[in-house]
Amino acid sequence: MVARIPRRTALLRTAFLLCLVFPEHGLVQAQGPDTARYNPVIRALLSRGMRDLQAENLLRSLVAAAPHRLSGSPGAAKAVLWGAAALVDQGCEHVRQETVMVPHWVRGSTESAVVVGRRPYPLAVCALGGSVGTPPAGITAGVVEVHSFDELRALGPAAKGKIVFFNRPMDPAKVNTFEAYGGAVDQRGRGAVEASRHGGVAALVRSVTTKLDRVPHTGAMGYQDTIPKIPAAAVSTLDADTLSAMLKRTPHLRVTLRMGCRILPDVPSANVMGEIVGSEKPNDVIVVSGHLDCWDEGQGAVDDGAGCAQAIEALRLLQAIGVHPKKTIRAVLFMNEENGDRGGKGYAVDARRLQEHHLGAIESDMGGFAPRGFSVDADSLATLRSYRWRPLFAQLQADEWSTGYSGTDITPLVRTGVPGFGLIVEGQSYFDYHHSANDVLSAVHPRELELGAIAEALLAYLLSEDE
């Protein structure tokens, strides 16, 4: 996932202007939702969902069947089979796979960084996703520490032949951790390019996390064709602090970095989907989604097994409470969100979409924590129409809606004009787990996970009943 910047002010201004120009829209807002009609549905979803807590069982089953699901890996292939079987088990119709080609990067078994010396100090590192490896003997070089690309530029020739160490932490004072992530992740994404541009031989990047520990956090990085590709690794936050302190005492220390990762040719994989067919307009579709792939360091329970379990559970719940949506509600388990977004892009342009009309796309990719609302990515009118449902979500404590980015996988659909809805959650701990060995099943609370599934089921149902 990437950073989400609320556009609340802009929305309010637009709402005000719309009310002036089209007073009927103000009327729509003033009327609010039909609570008498929808309250029984909300009560039924809560009652059934919170008793069964089935999202947790689905997540447990996924991480047991396919704990490592990086695109192109055997684990990702197992996850595709798991997704199809789980959708069939939950009574979904038209369960199928849509093939997409995905990048295939492998970590390899060699991965280490050591501060050279009489008493070598090993740093906890992991290769960044997409990085080239080092020669088998590794790269041994001096280290320069910087906190920004500007600082690197100002160093001039001092970075030449060095390992460039990017050590800007996520800003702890930002309450919105996704904004703090957005303020630091450039070092991971572009660090290798910028280091290489200035003559660096490798990039070492402080893990983009809020947690101080010895667990490195991986994530996607990229190269530019015109700039030599150099290896890039994440270093744990505690070791980043240690290395920084060592550099102050011993500016000429040297580090040996060894990585056996490599990039292989693309391979076929698939998005997996199943649906409740609409009773009146089966070709009108509402998507509820998460992504099946995850980084290889943990189990991807938070990112984004949770979103997949919730999508399937949302459809199960709607069937379990006996409602019959007028339009088709489709669970989509996307492939390759983490390092290519091929699933999201492939879904949006697949020829089968030409026969369909998408009314909305919902994604949960901020972890399975307690839901707080939705981030609506749509034109002003669609945004205002959806905002009138907000009071219904107060019963789930999920009525803190905002506008902006909704989810990586559904963004290609949103760009074609489909309203996007990203599930917003309580986000203080998300980046403790993100892309690391910390991301395991125990990080997800069954009740919080289920509430997210219920919020998604309710929104999908509202979209299906909207005239």
Ligand SMILES: [Zn+2]
């Ligand atoms: Zn994700």
